[in-house]
Each structure stands twice: as C-alpha cells, then as structure tokens.
Amino acid sequence: MNLFDVYPLNDITIVKAKGSYVWDDKGDQYLDLYGGHAVISIGHTHPHWVQRIEDQLEKIAFYSNSIKIPLQQQLSDKLGKISDKKDYQLFLCNSGAEANENALKLASFHNGRKKIVAFTKSFHGRTSLAVSATDNKNYIAPVNESDNVIFLPFNDEDALEECFKANGKKISSVIIEGIQGVGGINVADESFLKKIRSLCDEYGAVYIADSVQCGYGRTGKFFSHDFAGVNADIYTMAKGMGNGFPVAGIIIAPHIKPKHFILGTTFGGNHLACAAALAVLEIIEEEKLMGNAVMVGKYLKDQLEEIPELKNVRGRGLMIGFDVPEELKDLKKNLLWNQKIFTGEAKPNVIRLLPSLALKKRDAEDFIEALKEEIEKVMEKVQG
Numbered sequence: 001m002n003l004f005d006v007y008p009l010n011d012i013t014i015v016k017a018k019g020s021y022v023w024d025d026k027g028d029q030y031l032d033l034y035g036g037h038a039v040i041s042i043g044h045t046h047p048h049w050v051q052r053i054e055d056q057l058e059k060i061a062f063y064s065n066s067i068k069i070p071l072q073q074q075l076s077d078k079l080g081k082i083s084d085k086k087d088y089q090l091f092l093c094n095s096g097a098e099a100n101e102n103a104l105k106l107a108s109f110h111n112g113r114k115k116i117v118a119f120t121k122s123f124h125g126r127t128s129l130a131v132s133a134t135d136n137k138n139y140i141a142p143v144n145e146s147d148n149v150i151f152l153p154f155n156d157e158d159a160l161e162e163c164f165k166a167n168g169k170k171i172s173s174v175i176i177e178g179i180q181g182v183g184g185i186n187v188a189d190e191s192f193l194k195k196i197r198s199l200c201d202e203y204g205a206v207y208i209a210d211s212v213q214c215g216y217g218r219t220g221k222f223f224s225h226d227f228a229g230v231n232a233d234i235y236t237m238a239k240g241m242g243n244g245f246p247v248a249g250i251i252i253a254p255h256i257k258p259k260h261f262i263l264g265t266t267f268g269g270n271h272l273a274c275a276a277a278l279a280v281l282e283i284i285e286e287e288k289l290m291g292n293a294v295m296v297g298k299y300l301k302d303q304l305e306e307i308p309e310l311k312n313v314r315g316r317g318l319m320i321g322f323d324v325p326e327e328l329k330d331l332k333k334n335l336l337w338n339q340k341i342f343t344g345e346a347k348p349n350v351i352r353l354l355p356s357l358a359l360k361k362r363d364a365e366d367f368i369e370a371l372k373e374e375i376e377k378v379m380e381k382v383q384g
C-alpha cells in the first residue's frame, strides 16, 4: 500500500536527534532551526523528557477520561502558574486543529451565536471549523465552506470596528494568532489585540488566542498575545506543548462555564501525554528557556538586520521571519543541502526560524555565518 501523497518531501531520512541537531541515515548532521515546524520546544530527546515518558510507560500509558487522571491536574496547576493564568480551566486534546475546533465550538455554546471573525493569512488547522476560519481556499473542501466566517484584514482596527457595528451580537468569537506562522510571521499589533478585547467585551463575543505556533514561551512570554497586556477568553495550544509527543489543549477563562459532554475526546489528556507535557514545562522553567528565547532571538534578529539582502526581519523571541529577494529564492534549499541547516518557509520567499527554545548562541552564530556564505555565493554569481 502506498502512502497518501499529500506532502512534498525532502529526500532526507532523519534517524536520530539531540538538542538542536538531527542526523540522517547516512550519518550527516543537520542544525535544526525549524524544530519540526515549531514543535521542538525544549530540544530533541531531552533526557528529562525521555525519562519521564519512559517512567510513565512502565506504569500506565492510557486510560479514558471516565476516571480520575491526577497528572491532568498537575499539568493544569503547572500551566496555570507558568502562564500566569491560574484561574483559567484546562481542556486537553491532541492537535492544534482540534484545540481551535474546541475553542470555536465552546465559544458558540457559551454565547449561542454562529459568526466567527478571522483574519487574512490566518492558519488555524485542517478540521472543519478550524479550516473554515483559515484564509487559504486550497485547504477548504466544499463541505467546509461556511457563511459563518467573516475574514477581515489583519491589524485593521477600523474594519474590525465596522464589522462589529454591522454584525454586533451575531458574532460568537474572534480568532487570531498572536504572530501568524504559516501566513509568514506577521505580528499582531498590540493595539489591535486590545481592540479585539474591548469589542468582544462590548458585544459579548469570545476572544480566542490561537497560540498553537506562537505560544508556549517561544516569544519570551508564555503567550505572545500577552504582549498586548490584555487577556483572551480562550488560549489554544499544541506544537511546543509535548516537544513532539502529540498533546494539545485550550485554557478557558473562569466566566465560561463547563457542562458535561459539551466537549470530549478519547485520547486527550492521557497519562503519557500529560507526562510528556509536564516534562516540557519542568524544563522550560528549570532551564529558563523563555529567557533564552529572548536572548538568542535578539542576537539572531540583530544579526539578520545587518544583512542588506534580507528585508523586513520580524518576529519575537525565537519566532523570526524575513523576506528574501527573488534572486535568493533558493536560499532555504541551499541552506539545507549545502550547509545542512533546516529552516522553515512561507510563501512567497519568506524564511521562518522556529528552533528549539534551548537553541545555543553558538549555534545561532554558526547559522549566521552559513547564511552569509550562501548569500554571498549567489550574489557573486548575480553580479557576475
């Protein structure tokens, strides 16, 4: 049986990983500034994470949500503390799309409304509501097309205000990434997030902070939305939460009340997932990884800004993007094949850096050197 061919693949087989490095089956070492798409938060195969999962595996891996799982409460307490949202409530699931799906659904249960406000270049996942709120027609199957989603220009306060005036109490929720990831590292303005907060308050809508990619400490704050100094009603989380172990969740403000059976999952919050997620938070705290993300992120941004060919260097902490000119459109490939460095991309011609929050400054220095070398090679050819 063939694999269903939905991914354009690099011809590389990774067989081993440690920290910010991965190795292929030929023994070649790669620096990983992509983190398997922002997933590797504490570093590949961190020994504490491995140990905690192994220990848990020996005890019990899974039982359903029909019994008490104290690890869930431990995770909830730790998450409340580290995110400074102690009075929020945690619901656990398995993926980013599922987290957003649950958030949008919960908002609708909460206020009984149907309309969702989302923004241009947004990406919220592949499941039915999440994909309906995603601004990419290629991902939306006919069955997912919905009149319930209103797309507005990102960071446009006037358009948002007009939309609320026109649709007022029909709007159930507003969903926004603090920094758009797939859309190309676009940072939500603090004033825009404040405006969302105040309009949601005025009209009784739910502010959903999609923190699947930009959250979990990547920007130096636990949720990048927090730079605006206002709270969202629901934060969605996934990627960095398990450092590669599939686990996701939403945290929910206290005024949104639970009711049995409105949300549910078979696998969400299982013993093994909680052990992995707890290990991640323990390491983020112990190794002060949010501080490291700020420090190494600043170094990278400062250095990138010095390279004249790169434009519009942007992002926060270790979520960084920059535009490359047409003549450097193969830069990402060249970094991979010539320098053995994984980076991310966004169309057209944006390079995204989403490394582990434990990335060492020395590795960032190596990257900058390699990047300059690859740019020079191309520019020399272009200039003849």
Ligand SMILES: Cc1ncc(COP(=O)(O)O)c(C=O)c1O
Binding pocket: 095, 096, 097, 098, 100, 123, 124, 125, 126, 177, 181, 182, 210, 211, 212, 213, 214, 238, 239
């Ligand atoms: C901002 C954002 N939301 C949601 C998702 C969907 O997450 P998942 O692929 O785990 O369903 C992604 C994935 O890239 C994302 O970047």
